Amino acid sequence: MIRFEEVTKEYPDGTRAVKNLNLEIRKGEFVCLIGPSGCGKTTTLKMVNRLVEPTRGTIYVDGQDIMKVDPVQLRRRIGYVIQQIGLFPHMTIEENITLVPRLLGWDKERCRRRVEELLPLVGLDPDQYRHRYPRELSGGQQQRVGVLRALAAEPDLILMDEPFGALDPITREALQDELKKLQSKLHKTILFVTHDMDEALKLADRIVLMKDGEVVQDGSPEDLLRHPANDFVAAFIGRERMAAAVGATPVEELMIRRPVTAGPNKGLAEAVQLMRQKRVDSVVVVDEENRLLGVVTAREIQQHRDRARTLGEIMSGEPACVEVGAPVTEALQRMFVERLDHLPVVDRERRLVGLITRTTLVDLLSREGWPNGSTGGSSQGVSA
Numbered sequence: 001m002i003r004f005e006e007v008t009k010e011y012p013d014g015t016r017a018v019k020n021l022n023l024e025i026r027k028g029e030f031v032c033l034i035g036p037s038g039c040g041k042t043t044t045l046k047m048v049n050r051l052v053e054p055t056r057g058t059i060y061v062d063g064q065d066i067m068k069v070d071p072v073q074l075r076r077r078i079g080y081v082i083q084q085i086g087l088f089p090h091m092t093i094e095e096n097i098t099l100v101p102r103l104l105g106w107d108k109e110r111c112r113r114r115v116e117e118l119l120p121l122v123g124l125d126p127d128q129y130r131h132r133y134p135r136e137l138s139g140g141q142q143q144r145v146g147v148l149r150a151l152a153a154e155p156d157l158i159l160m161d162e163p164f165g166a167l168d169p170i171t172r173e174a175l176q177d178e179l180k181k182l183q184s185k186l187h188k189t190i191l192f193v194t195h196d197m198d199e200a201l202k203l204a205d206r207i208v209l210m211k212d213g214e215v216v217q218d219g220s221p222e223d224l225l226r227h228p229a230n231d232f233v234a235a236f237i238g239r240e241r242m243a244a245a246v247g248a249t250p251v252e253e254l255m256i257r258r259p260v261t262a263g264p265n266k267g268l269a270e271a272v273q274l275m276r277q278k279r280v281d282s283v284v285v286v287d288e289e290n291r292l293l294g295v296v297t298a299r300e301i302q303q304h305r306d307r308a309r310t311l312g313e314i315m316s317g318e319p320a321c322v323e324v325g326a327p328v329t330e331a332l333q334r335m336f337v338e339r340l341d342h343l344p345v346v347d348r349e350r351r352l353v354g355l356i357t358r359t360t361l362v363d364l365l366s367r368e369g370w371p372n373g374s375t376g377g378s379s380q381g382v383s384a
Helices: 041-048 071-076 093-097 099-103 108-122 139-151 169-186 197-203 221-226 231-237 239-247 268-278 298-304 328-337 358-367
Strands: 002-010 016-025 030-034 056-061 078-082 157-161 189-194 206-211 214-219 282-286 292-297 342-346 352-357
Touching: 002 041, 016 041, 016 214, 030 041, 030 197, 041 056, 041 157, 041 189, 071 078, 078 139, 093 099, 093 108, 093 139, 099 108, 108 139, 108 169, 139 157, 139 169, 169 197, 189 197, 197 221, 197 239, 206 221, 206 231, 214 221, 214 231, 221 231, 268 282, 268 298, 282 342, 282 352, 292 298, 292 342, 328 342, 328 358, 352 358
Parallel strands: 030 189, 030 206, 078 157, 157 189
Antiparallel strands: 002 016, 002 056, 206 214, 282 292, 342 352
């Protein structure tokens, strides 16, 4: 849908706002441009509809070089939403929404139907709001109308320049939710500029983080949270957000998938030999249908070898476990509170599917920058 090839914007004083930008945005994607003030994100956005002309390079929209298209015609086929809303105060809401369709030659009946289609999408009753003027609406309602005006002529591409930046937090969050619902229905291609990382993480399919006119990292929200390209990206995202993303990771992404297992009738000497062969310090005890019965460690065998012969004789009580799909934070809390070195992962029928270990958790949290990333106590590794 949009392709930047070696695009540079340089001003007469020598300032290079954008430097040799190469970027492609696919049809139907919601892409957020984000970065510190002066990084070139708004300049990049405005070059798409030629409100800012590139100095060098080529920008394609739908495969067409935008410099070969009349700028007025180009802008009429691209939706555009800005922070200042920009509604015309002397026009009704209906007239504001249908401004571009009327310029494109739509008849009155088609315009009327379009207003009746759009206003309910953002929770506004057409009969109640179509004949009002912008001054009769709240700031949030005006911004909703601004979004509808960008959608009115049914463009495939919409540019949004910090559209919710001037709103209070509650209204801002409500509009973010509205936009997300709209996008799930309409599947437009949206290029969205923001300075708010939480907003980008909430809305975007892809995030393009810029600094000094260049792309520092381009990827999904998960990519940036889990694998920041450098210290600048990590600092801009924030360690707490990165830690929260790690904590939300399902346990199956972290667990050992083939832990060492044995039946409850396995002799202690045999179990010790098995652990030595597999180079682990525990064995998960399961029944014939692979249902969890317990976990026995080499230390426990040493403590009970004088009065027990089998693994089943050592086990006591209901074994701690966590179900598939649970977040890592649940496993972390369970292991910390109950002072566990090993935590089996089971399905709904309590069949064993994997094993979480304290060592694996500590390694993950320290690698991902979890604040105060320690679970305390000893660390005993298990590997299958």
